Amino acid sequence: MSKSKRLLELMMTVNRKRKFTVKELAQEFGVSTRTMLRDLQELSELGVPLYSEVGPHGGYQVLKERILPPIAFSEEEAVAMFFAVHALRHYSSLPFEEESASALDKFYLHMSGDIRDRIDQMKNRVDFVTPTRQQDSPYLSILLEAAVHQKVLRIEYGSKGSEAGRTIQPIGIYSNNGLWFCPAYCSLRKDFRIFRCDRIHSAVYDTNGIEPMDLRHVHLGNKESFFQTEKESAQLYAELSPKKGVQMCEAVLWLGSHLHIREEGTGWLEGTIPQNDLAFYARFFIGLGNEVTVKQPTELIGYMKQLFAEIMAKYD
Known part of the structure; x- marks a missing residue:
């Protein structure tokens, strides 16, 4: 085996093992311990975070932040990856903000000069616009980690002018229209709720010994089916004008299944919506103006009439 191939396989091996001895690796790769020591030294110089321990139970281990083996990208793939990360710059908060900036720098700095020139020219020719929000969401990382590892969090949450402590178990985070949201099981409500991440003012892992629920089957792709029960729901039906009404609703993530x-070219919205969100839906549909005609539920139409009356009263 050539040295370059051996170093590449060694990099993948130590990432997989995490803890090992020089003798173990030397036997696995069929080389002397002296050769393996030199190989490990070269890996360390390449950036693999190795840590050595002395003593009878010593050896080497890879620190928490592992280094992935080299990946060969074509020019088009490299440009596509660069702009995929570059598009995130519009977000005021990200769950991996420092890491994405570091990845962008590595992509750019290790490209040849002609590809960097091409990217420089493309920066002013392509963009992925996201509304710029003033609200920060500083707890995205812990929310995502809790969702991945099935952990319970204690948060301070501010909504409608008040703030209260909540115990939640997140199932993920997503961004919509420049804002971040966290669907989670709420211990207070004994049900699933969606939390605005910029309204979460603190988030720490729960230390009261609350047993996490097994929510591995609940994810962002199927969350709607877990978020409402029959008695809490209302049946929505609304007609949409061709093109504009349909297009305006296509841009709304949470209306996708409806x-x-x-x-x-015409369209309609049909499906169940949470009863306690009717005021929110009323404001949303009023914003669509003549592009929507709400047929049901009657409670939603009542909310809309009330809002129309309040608006009209301002201009009497």
Whole structure:
């Protein structure tokens, strides 16, 4: 085996093992311990974070932040990866902000001069616009970690002018229209809720010994089916104008499962919505103006009439 191939396989091996001795690796790769020591030294110089321990139970281990083996990208793949990360710059908060900036620098600095020139020219020709929000969401990382590892969090949450402590178990985080949201099981409500991440003012792992629920089957792709029960729901039906009404609703992430489009271009919204969110839906549909006609539920229409009356009263 050539030295370069051996170093590449060694990098993948130590990432997988995490803890090992020089003798173990030397036997696995069929080289002397002296050769293996030299190889490990070269890996360390390449940036693999190795740590050595002395003593009868000593050896080497890879620190928490592992280094991935080299990946060969084509020019088009490298440019695509660069702009995928570059698009995140519009977000005021990210769950991996420092890491994405570091990855972007590595992509750019290790490209040849002609590819960097191409990227420089493309920066002013392509963009992924996201509304710039003033609100920060500083706890995205711990929310994501808790979702991945099935952990319970204690948060301080501010909503409608008040702030209260909540115990939640996140199932993920997602961004919509420049804002971050965290669907989670709320111990206070005994049900699933969606939390605005910029309204979370603190988040720490729970230390009261609350047993996490097994939510591995709940994820962002199927969360809607867990978020409402029959008695809490209302049946929505609304007609949409062709093109504009449909297009305005296509841009709304949380309406995706409710939107239906006919061949001639008109569409309609149909499905269950949370009863306690009717005021929110009323404000949303009023914002669509003549592009929507709400048919049901009657409670939603009542909220909309009330809002219309309040708006009209301002201009009497």
